[in-house]
Structures are given as C-alpha cells and as structure tokens.
Amino acid sequence: MDLTHAQGEGATEQFQAQSHLYKHVFNYIGSMSLKCAVQLGIPDIIHNHGQPITLPELVSKLQIHPSKAGFVPRLMRLLVHSGLFATTVRVKNQEEEEAYDLTPSSRLLIKDQIISLSPFVLAMLNPALVTPCHDLGNWYQGDKKSTPFESVHGMSFWDYNDQNPEFNSLFNEAMASDSGMMNLIVKDCKAVFEGLDTLVDVGGGTGTCARIISEEFPHLKCTVFDIPHVVANLAADSLKLNYVAGDMFESIPSADALLLKLVLHGWSDEHCVKILKKCREAISKNGSKGEGKVIIIDVVINEKKDEHEMTEAKLVFDMLMMIVASGRERDEKDFKKLFLEAGFNHYKITPIYGLRSIIEVYP
Ligand SMILES: C[S@@+](CC[C@H](N)C(=O)[O-])C[C@H]1O[C@@H](n2cnc3c(N)ncnc32)[C@H](O)[C@@H]1O
Numbered sequence: 001m002d003l004t005h006a007q008g009e010g011a012t013e014q015f016q017a018q019s020h021l022y023k024h025v026f027n028y029i030g031s032m033s034l035k036c037a038v039q040l041g042i043p044d045i046i047h048n049h050g051q052p053i054t055l056p057e058l059v060s061k062l063q064i065h066p067s068k069a070g071f072v073p074r075l076m077r078l079l080v081h082s083g084l085f086a087t088t089v090r091v092k093n094q095e096e097e098e099a100y101d102l103t104p105s106s107r108l109l110i111k112d113q114i115i116s117l118s119p120f121v122l123a124m125l126n127p128a129l130v131t132p133c134h135d136l137g138n139w140y141q142g143d144k145k146s147t148p149f150e151s152v153h154g155m156s157f158w159d160y161n162d163q164n165p166e167f168n169s170l171f172n173e174a175m176a177s178d179s180g181m182m183n184l185i186v187k188d189c190k191a192v193f194e195g196l197d198t199l200v201d202v203g204g205g206t207g208t209c210a211r212i213i214s215e216e217f218p219h220l221k222c223t224v225f226d227i228p229h230v231v232a233n234l235a236a237d238s239l240k241l242n243y244v245a246g247d248m249f250e251s252i253p254s255a256d257a258l259l260l261k262l263v264l265h266g267w268s269d270e271h272c273v274k275i276l277k278k279c280r281e282a283i284s285k286n287g288s289k290g291e292g293k294v295i296i297i298d299v300v301i302n303e304k305k306d307e308h309e310m311t312e313a314k315l316v317f318d319m320l321m322m323i324v325a326s327g328r329e330r331d332e333k334d335f336k337k338l339f340l341e342a343g344f345n346h347y348k349i350t351p352i353y354g355l356r357s358i359i360e361v362y363p
C-alpha cells in the first residue's frame with residue numbers, strides 16, 4: 001500500500017509540521033545540553049587543548065564517571081548540530097581523525113576571558129528561573145497580577161535575590177559576564193561617552209560595565225548605583241569608580257550622564273517612566289560641557305530589519321521579562337512614548353551589533 005497516498009494530500013507537510021512541533025517541544029533539551037557542556041567545562045577543555053580535540057582525548061579530560069564515557073558523543077553530536085561546537089578532521093601519524101572544535105558561540109563560553117558568558121548560561125538556566133516558566137499557562141488563566149516568578153517563589157525577583165545569597169551571586173555574575181561585551185560597544189561608540197565628566201550606572205550591578213567605561217575614559221568619574229545587597233560589600237576600586245547603595249525609585253545621584261543598561265526591560269511602562277523621571281532630575285544642572293543625557297543600553301525590537309534568529313532571541317527575552325519581572329522588550333515607538341511621558345525632548349538610537357542598541361535621551 002502506498003502510505004503517502006493512503007494518508008492523502010498534505011501528508012508530507014503534516015510530517016514536517018510534526019518535526020517542527022517536536023523540535024519546539026524539546027527545545028529545552030538543547031538548552032540543558034548547553035548548560036551541561038558549560039558545567040563539564042567542555043569549551044575550556046577544547047580551548048586549553050590548543051587544537052581540535054578527538055573524542056578519546058575529550059573523554060580523558062572530562063570529570064565524568066567512567067560509565068558515562070560512551071554517552072559523550074551523543075551530547076557532542078547535538079551540540080555540533082546546533083552550531084555550538086564544530087567537527088573538523090585532524091591528521092595524526094598520517095591518519096585522519098575527527099575532532100571537536102570551538103565555534104564563535106562556544107568561544108564566548110571560555111572562562112577567565114574578558115568576555116565569558118558561561119555564568120550567564122548557568123544563571124539563566126537555574127531552576128529558580130526555569131521553574132516559573134512551567135506556571136505560564138496557569139498564570140494566563142488566573143487573575144493574579146503577580147508574575148509567574150512571584151506565584152512560584154512567593155516574592156518578587158529582587159526580593160528573592162535579597163533572600164538567596166547564592167542565587168544573588170550567580171545572577172550578579174551573569175550580569176557581569178554579559179557586561180563584558182561592553183568592551184566592544186565602548187570601543188565602537190566612543191562618541192557616546194566623550195565630553196562627559198561624571199556618569200552614574202543606575203542598576204549597575206557589581207560594576208563591570210562602569211569599570212570598562214572608566215578604563216576607556218580615564219578622566220570620567222563613574223558611580224555604580226544599585227540596591228544595598230548588590231553593592232554592600234563592594235569597595236571603591238579606584239578614585240574614579242565608587243559604589244552607592246540606594247533605590248532608583250527614590251533618588252539617583254547626580255551626574256552628566258545616567259546609564260541604564262538592561263534595566264528598563266525589567267520594568268513595566270509605569271515603572272520605567274518613574275525611573276526616567278528620576279534620571280532626568282539627576283542630570284547635573286550645571287554640567288560643564290553642554291546638555292546631560294540618559295544613556296540606555298537595551299533590546300530594541302525591530303522585526304522588519306533584524307534577521308529571524310535575532311528577532312527570536314529578542315522575543316524570547318521579552319517572554320522572560322514577562323515571566324520574571326513584569327518587564328518587556330520594546331520597539332522604538334514604545335521607547336519614544338516612555339521618553340515623552342518622562343518629560344524628555346529628543347533621543348537618538350544607535351543600533352549596535354547584537355541584541356542591544358544604545359539610546360541617548362536628552363532633556
Ligand atoms: C538586569 S540587572 C542589570 C545590571 C547591569 N546594568 C548590567 O547590565 O549588567 C538590573 C539591576 O538593577 C538593580 N535594581 C533593581 N531594583 C533596583 C532599584 N530599585 N534601585 C537600584 N537598582 C535596582 C538590580 O540589583 C540589578 O543589578
């Protein structure tokens with residue numbers, strides 16, 4: 001019997017649709033395999049090997065139970081298929097052997113580099129953040145205003161961080177690792193920071209971003225402003241960089257420029273307007289060199305211009321912000337509305353490569 005025929009027209013499409021569907025059902029296994037690769041230190045092992053690594057060499061360096069050695073090729077096969085690692089042919093003693101190599105993505109996971117996103121992978125795939133995702137359907141059906149994160153953990157994301165020092169460290173390390181990418185931004189967009197004497201990094205975490213900026217602009221006096229449990233144990237590491245604890249909804253230290261990196265996307269429109277108004281108040285009235293500004297580094301959704309994968313990453317971030325923090329990713333129109341409501345006059349968006357853009361906002 002001709003099966004294709006028996007199933008009628010469209011069977012091929014239906015089978016394709018099934019594959020598409022199942023891929024999405026099991027996407028989380030891809031995420032967890034990535035987490036596993038980071039936990040096992042595979043990017044570092046390949047990097048330290050100094051050349052592509054064969055399977056036996058890789059297995060010999062992994063800290064795994066001997067009974068699991070036979071399962072390593074399956075993990076690597078998926079990760080190679082996803083583009084996180086590559087395979088190449090290595091010639092040894094005139095014999096060809098297949099070996100694993102890094103790709104641009106896994107090169108970003110090598111530890112102890114200026115840019116190392118391993119902490120980001122481990123924090124974002126921590127059960128504290130993954131578990132609330134299971135509650136999304138219930139959240140849509142219920143009338144609770146709180147986020148799925150709050151429903152599951154019984155407290156807001158920031159309170160959870162306050163009460164769970166281990167997760168708080170993990171999260172702060174993740175944000176610091178993300179900020180490592182600032183090296184590229186600062187070098188590419190020098191004009192944004194030129195002419196400033198003082199800058200406050202509002203919600204600046206442990207100060208990685210401010211440190212990178214102050215190293216590039218040695219005359220610039222940078223302040224990292226964040227909630228007490230984030231900056232409590234951080235000492236000023238130079239005369240140029242100091243830490244101030246506080247609440248950005250109450251008052252923000254004054255400066256020529258206020259930086260908001262990945263802060264606004266974590267808050268509702270109403271909260272963002274409050275934060276922006278506080279920033280406007282904080283822009284030094286007597287700034288010596290022209291008008292002060294707010295510098296926003298955040299996701300700007302641009303479905304028409306961005307490639308499919310870039311938009312997908314931005315939309316996934318948008319869902320994460322909804323699940324965790326009542327926040328959202330915004331397009332230019334959404335940002336413009338916030339700026340007007342907060343009393344700002346004009347703005348300039350510089351799309352930078354990758355997920356984020358720089359927006360300079362002027363009073
Ligand atoms: C997503 S993180 C971004 C950290 C940093 N800007 C970066 O990009 O690496 C948001 C930051 O806002 C801080 N934050 C949250 N609520 C705050 C508040 N009320 N006042 C000041 N900072 C706050 C958090 O502690 C956290 O460090």
